[in-house]
Amino acid sequence: MSLSLPFGWKEFIVSMADELNEIVTILKKEMDNGVIIFPALNDVLRAFYETPLSNVRVVMLGQEPYKGIGKANGLSFFVNKGYPVPPSLTNIFKEISDEIRSFNIPPHGDLTKWCKLCSAKGGVVFVLWGKTASTFDKEIDTSKNTILKVAHPSPFSANKGSFGCNHFTIINDLLDTSIDWNL
Template sequence: MTPPEPWAHLAFFADPWPAIRDRLEGTGFLPGPDRVFAALEALRPQDVRVVILGQDPYPTPGHANGLAFSVTPETPLPRSLRNIYAELRDDIGAAPQTGDLSPWARQGVLLLNSALSVMPGKAGVHAAWGWHHLARQAVAEAQAHGPLAFLLWGNHAQKTLAGLPTDRDLVIATAHPSPLSARRGFFGSRPFSRINAWLTAQGRAPIDWSA
């Protein structure tokens, strides 16, 4: 579980990461040591254009692949991701073929969870371990390289990154796409076309959200 080199200088990796690493050793946590830093391994700070913050990995073995809201290609779509894809189709007319969001990450979408580990069947069990410091530090590091689009779904994401967006960033904050809240402002928010319009206005390439 070596920190990805482009991010290894973050203060988190001096403290509290060593203590978290020791607590994780031999526990059978998800998504496992080879995928725990997948969101940061997918892109460098200077390549981040969009931030989507989730909570923690899916607690069902074989589902999580280390990217927020994303699952392994063979996994049926979780309910929140089904709603995200429904909004995508309404917004831009297309959605990915599987629940694996790795193509988004490769285009500069930081799909980071506020906690990067979980135990099977125990959602949120590591939420108070200090992982949230990494989320804030990683986003701040990416901001140093240019304005970002923040896609903050739900109170948890909005509170975790509170105070970080600046006037030069785009912030789209709505209800979470979960079935319990999606109809309270997530559906109809058209975040994907809004982000692409913002990127295009800056002379930057849009995201292919259907990839």
């Protein structure tokens, strides 16, 4: 199966193209055998289509995609409108609300607006939430980029540093233009 990515991304990840093609091939084979995968195959690489490479300023990594039709949509922590906001995202909204008084907690978990935001002073801000996400820190060039790490915002670990981490304020301080986190 040939991997198709939008302009900019394909050139950026050319060294990983074989691995990505292999992942997509494995997922397709699983689906052909009746296995339901989350997110759906057409959403596995959704992040690349939502945000052009030249616009990337903040990357948020978590642990695993949500499971369930309509919940898993290929974007970290996001769920489609019409589905209950998951506990981890509820905690993210709480943290933003505690940090940024003008933030209004939305009644949905569709964060695609965040894919279209901001400009940076330089480099990318990588937000690594949880142990699994934190293992990617060695892959990030810290001479050009900023890494923010803390416990996953899950109800099981949010009290271990996620609450009160001020990541959203720090992100806004690092960007040319502050993000309006309202949806």
